[in-house]
Amino acid sequence: DTGVSQDPRHKITKRGQNVTFRCDPISEHNRLYWYRQTLGQGPEFLTYFQNEAQLEKSRLLSDRFSAERPKGSFSTLEIQRTEQGDSAMYLCASGGGRTNTGELFFGEGSRLTVL
Amino acid sequence: GENVEQHPSTLSVQEGDSAVIKCTYSDSASNYFPWYKQELGKGPQLIIDIRSNVGEKKDQRIAVTLNKTAKHFSLHITETQPEDSAVYFCAAPSFGNEKLTFGTGTRLTIIP
Numbered sequence: 001d002t003g004v005s006q007d008p009r010h011k012i013t014k015r016g017q018n019v020t021f022r023c024d025p026i027s028e029h030n031r032l033y034w035y036r037q038t039l040g041q042g043p044e045f046l047t048y049f050q051n052e053a054q055l056e057k058s059r060l061l062s063d064r065f066s067a068e069r070p071k072g073s074f075s076t077l078e079i080q081r082t083e084q085g086d087s088a089m090y091l092c093a094s095g096g097g098r099t100n101t102g103e104l105f106f107g108e109g110s111r112l113t114v115l
Numbered sequence: 116g117e118n119v120e121q122h123p124s125t126l127s128v129q130e131g132d133s134a135v136i137k138c139t140y141s142d143s144a145s146n147y148f149p150w151y152k153q154e155l156g157k158g159p160q161l162i163i164d165i166r167s168n169v170g171e172k173k174d175q176r177i178a179v180t181l182n183k184t185a186k187h188f189s190l191h192i193t194e195t196q197p198e199d200s201a202v203y204f205c206a207a208p209s210f211g212n213e214k215l216t217f218g219t220g221t222r223l224t225i226i227p
Contacts, residue, residue, distance in 0.1 A: 107158050
């Protein structure tokens, strides 16, 4: 399977705990995006990387959120001191590279439930 | 930044009939307009896109039209089938920006 993969698919945690999500993009893509999606809404941009450089972060992204893409391949999104409002689907997408068409390829998401 | 509005939020269509979903955008410099389909439990998947140098693009039963003057674009699905039932999102980029801003989605239900 050469698509975007995300892990874990589901995470249930208690308020105040830290959680980390991992995304493995399509290998030939140089851009990697994190989006958040709540019920009945469209994906909301959080941040994106070109290779290992984090080029933009949403103003909505609080200091409790941090993302890394250390070697320009996989990426992690960490949420510290989780709050109930963090409950959502966290989507990773990749795109760009030599065959760039503008299309974003999404993973199936990591669903977070904060109790 | 870009602001994308999408209508309607829900749409029910008899199987075999056509469905139309409309979006407006705010950034006149935007030049790429994709439509994504999201099935239950899955991530969004691109179904068709259009660039600003054309007014219409068609792929079998799916078409997208673009009116740059009015800053709106529409998705047209003809001869709808049960497998067309899903949530559809439009999106647009901001000029010089590599991220997409998505609409709020349209839940399309095809009635057999």
